Amino acid sequence: MTTTLSAGLSLKPDHYEQAHACSTDGLWFEVHPENYMVAGGPRLAWLETIRARHPISLHGVALSLVADAEPDIGHLHRLTELIKRFEPVLVSEHLAWSTWHGAYHPDLLPFPRTAQALTRIAANISRAQDILGRSIAIENPSHYLHIEGHEFGEIEFLTELARRTGCSLLLDVNNVHVSANNIGFDAQAYLAAFPAALVTEIHLAGHTQDPTYGAALLVDSHDAPVDAAVWALYERLIARIGRRPTLIERDGNLPAFDELLAERAHAHAALTVPVPALLAA
DSSP: OOOSOOEEEEOOGGGHHHHHHOOOTTOEEEEOGGGGOSSSSHHHHHHHHHHTTSOEEEEOSOOOTTSSSOOOHHHHHHHHHHHHHHOOSEEEEESSEEEETTEEEEEEEOOOOOHHHHHHHHHHHHHHHHHHTSOOEEEOOOOOSOOSOOOSOHHHHHHHHHHHHOOEEEEEHHHHHHHHHHHTOOHHHHHHHSOGGGEEEEEEEOOEEETTTEEEEEEOOSOSOOOHHHHHHHHHHHHHHOOOOEEEEOOSSOOOHHHHHHHHHHHHHHHHSOHHHHHHO
């Protein structure tokens, strides 16, 4: 089994057989743990088979760490069991909320970055890590509109969360590109200021234009190839911070497995190019 992580792919049931058969060096796979929190069945069996050959990462979408309540204890215990069973190399979650007063909303929703929110979220991350028995990585969000009431810049907020909790950060470059386009900031400046020492994983994904507003509103849809602008941002980032495990996310309009491997090869090539060569490019 590969032990040194290079570039990885989202693992989908459509590609289980090709994923297991693939022997590409440095390849790893990421799954949403919520799809595997079951007592048995074919999904767990397939994941066991793939885990025997490739490292896996768990990327959560339902802990709702930004909500006005502690993370659901039952969810945390199920996630703990999954971690014990599959020993993932990375565990991550989103800086977002999806539950409110006991009701689940199937989306990753934003919030104002206030001192009160910082205290609450840090407590939720710490509680989750204590129960899981390991640190997790927190992903920077996508933004679609301006929210009033921020008391912290996003990088400042994420950095302080890491300082208070010991969590690391998952830097999603497509999220940065989409957000910069939608709410008007400099994506390159954002990435240049991001704390390199805290980054344990990078995500790359495709996006689409909103059907009404077009290029003025980009959607982090994960249903298209990685855009050329995102590749350029990624290569500059790697030149600055060094190599990090990098995932190609694809959740919709799934192409053939070989097409995803080709995108993965692009990221792998960037990770294996000597840094001076990247800086000169």
